[in-house]
Amino acid sequence: MSQDTSTAANDLGWDPTDPHGINPHDEAHEGHFVADWRMQVSILVILLFFTALTVGFYNLEQWVETAFEITLPKWINIAGAMSIATVKALLVAAFFMQLKYDKALNTFVMLFCLFCVALFLAFSMIDLKSRDWVYAEKAPALIEGGTGVGLNAASADNDFAIAVSPKVNTAGQNIVEFARLNGNKNEHGLLYYQEQGKEAEFWEHFYTPHSTHRDPLDEKDYFTQLGIGHHDQVSTANASHPRHGLTPGLFSDVEPSHTTDHASESNDASHGEADKADDGH
Amino acid sequence: MTMIDTSDTSATPARILQSPKHWRNRQYASHWRSGDEEFDASKLGMWLFLSTEVLLFAGIFCGYAVFRMLYPEAWANGSHYLDWRMGAANTAVLLFSSWTAANAVRLAQLDKQFWFKVNILITIICALLFVGIKFTFEYGIKLPQGKAPGTFFSYPFAHDPHEPLWWSLYYIGTGIHAFHVIVGAILFAVVLWRAHRWQAFGPTQYTLVENSALYWHIVDLIWIFLFPLLYLIH
């Protein structure tokens, strides 16, 4: 190839007069594929088209649901999005990254890697999904709700003998509810605004209506949604639906007793306020 | 389109032409039998590295997949908070920059130095644009509203108790991706500097350009999957 006749004369593997091979006839384009600019522009246009397509598909789904008042099965969204994304990915890989014109080994490296990713996701999802499955032949041995052994033991919240990261004890309150009421240190929560008599500002500042959200309870009172209705689910072996914090909660520097009192107070107060606020929106 | 022929070296100052870093004067390393072998090996090495990047993001995708499977409502709610138009704009920016990166490789192969540098510059600008859109119009709006990861979550109107988890995965996925975008921009900045200062890249020596472009395309690929998974859940 490019190591030419000058090396044949001696039995070295390399030419001593040109040890680094800067041979004038080490051709530039030997073996290197140069892409065609027209091809590249077309691929870009196709990619942008597919992007528009995937966004269009998403909007179409929503339109179909509202126009025909049906609920599409969940898998349609993911199947549609992933197939379009895969086509885009293949185009980028084959043409922009030039896998089509390259040695097959490089393609194989990427494919094997994707195989490992698929394995990882598949087995993890199988475990997470099937952890609480009970097989018919073992059902008789199970006691629904457990045996009750140790049920009344002191909760972990009180008995943490080791020092824990500074987190707040939500004292049995749902984390999201807790956040609404208390906010973080910088953006004060509902309680703060109520104390200042500026509750309307709170709603104005923070509330963004989500008209695209298909939850039919959207118009109703937020506080009642938490913990009841379609959000009321029991925790299972593989999915946790906490009624309250099992480990110390999210935020620091808030006293548990303080929040409990205010929670019950503000709950009552805000019901009335929320209804009023709802009318405005 | 009239192409300005910029491959003439007569306009290039002698100090650049004679610099050992000029592409005509650069040599392949002595343990290789030819420049082609070195190039092929570098490319294979880069593909192996890209597979490590894909596997890094696989962890994030696995966490996403597992929790989407378990908490579909929290995921649907969470996705509705995201503005798909910003996401689509970012996707378009990244796809365009992917094209300019591929174009830059082609131009380096053809020794069209000026347009090569222009394309690299556009790629860097697109990268900065991507990061800018993300930080100003997305993170910059959401974080003050309390839609923040983990301990910083304080958004008052979450519907579903698992939304903080959604936000955590959103920020980690897009954050690590944005980090890779910045790294890609830095790589291209190095390429641009070398091209400008020493005309270091040309038809026989463009390995760094090729590898940077490959890295950039993987970053684009990851975003191609992140965009519908995060923004277009219904």
Place this chain on the structure above:
Amino acid sequence: MSTPDAHAGHHDEGSYLSGPPGMIARIWQWASTVDHKKIGVMYLFAVLFMFFLGGMSAMAVRYELLDPIREQTTEVINAATGETEMVTVVTGESLKELMGGMFGENVSGTQIYNRFFTLHGAIMVFMFIIPAIPAALGNFFVPIMLGAKDVAFPRLNLLSWYIYVIGCTFGVLSILLGGVDTGWTFYTPYSTTTDADHWRVVLMVSAAFILGFSSILTGLNFVVTVHKLRAPGMGWFDMPLMIWAIYATSIIQVLATPVIGITLLLLIFERVMHIGIFDPSMGGDPVLYQHFFWFYSHPVVYVMILPGMGIISEVLAIHSRKHIFGYRAIAFSSLGIAGVSFLVWGHHIFTAMGELAAVLFSGLTFLVAIPTAIKVFNWIATLYKGSIVINAPMMYGLMFLFTFSIGGLTGLPLATLATDLHLHDSYYVVAHFHYTMMGGTVIAFMAGLHHWWPKMFGKMYSEKGAMLGAALVFIGFNLTFFTQFFLGTQGMPRRYANYVDEFQTLHQISSAGAVILLVGFVVHFCVFFYSLLWGEKAPANPWGGLTLEWEAESPPIEHNFHKEPILKHGPYDFETTVPPHWDPKDYPLPEAPGKH
């Protein structure tokens, strides 16, 4: 290669160990080198030092376990006041008595023990055993065995070395701050919630994260080297089996290590920001961490063992002067092990998984025994009717067959769901992985070290001293760990400093074995130290090997070979080829020139 090398006896080009005069110049030469041999030697000394640190942690663990920790509360009559009061006496906290002062007042004996076993695991896994054979011996020999001048990316190699150094520094920093007590696996929720002061855990986790990059870059380098830098005439099936093993190892390193990277990153975020992915109160799942962790950590145990198996292929063939039995089977089984290793990680999580997934993983785990068994049978067949030479490498090779087989076979009760329920997290598991990791990898590493010592440093070691060390290591190792199988089946849990009195005898035997093991390694250290300073000069090919490294000088010159080697025989054609640098008169070939 039957004509003497034109440069033999000429020292125009010095060995790779020679360099400029002056201390600073020499240090700079080594600190800035891109020569794979120097990098390999630096790795070698670093991993040996890490082995020493990890070993000292192990001695601390075994010291603690001589005596179970007991808390006894008794009624005592206070002599001064005459009243009865309850007094709690803690006995058996051996480590706290020995060095409690270093840790401060509030750290209990069990907590000190927890820190030591964590350190032992973390140092041994991340800083010793993963880089040991690939980065130390592999870096040195992969290019030479392929007939190349260097690895594919020499500067990346140096970067990999410095990343390793930085990672180890982070780890040492964490140790100096008091160490971590989470176990080397950093299981959530303990690792995410323990200890309000983040730094010790975050430093140790960051150390593992950084070391992962070193591993990835080394693996990447080797894969490209094997694909691109083989000598002319060397096809895939002309390569030594050590190369096949390192190639398979490198594939695993490249593919699996990024997953531990993201896992540790998520762990740090969970700790610092409470993102919730591993916390049930936010909807996360602590067992998901275990899936993430073991997706890397299971393939990594094959990273640990595969290069060891490569060494054994070399050592057994050369020291029995017999061609390896079933070359292709061993080569493909290396790839097979690498492939199947990605399918089985769930067997570390059997007791926390759902049944469907557990059954799947159990079945797949049995699969991985097949390629491993193929190798063991092929090695035994290699020895059959060979001219076995009894020297240190061969003794270690034979030891490997014994201890690794025990390790592999004891993995089967752990792969079986029903028995694993009882054996999970017991000493049986500890014994199993020590038989495979130490009885496998460390023994193979010792075999390789002795086998290639003359080539690397140009000095012979004392055979008698090495055999003494090997005997002590063998006796000590088996005493230490065989007893642990019994401890495990009788119910002794792992990571416990307390135990019931019935286990004390076995624990004491195990600790005694550990002392003998320590003495064995000290003997080896003395033998190597003596060899470096006063050892006899080594010939180029002391064992009569046929792979390309035996054509190079001992120690090799900077560019490995004086001229690019052209392959004229297979790596194990002992029956038909005179080894390089050997006089044909000293090596009578069988009469009939025969089959290959």
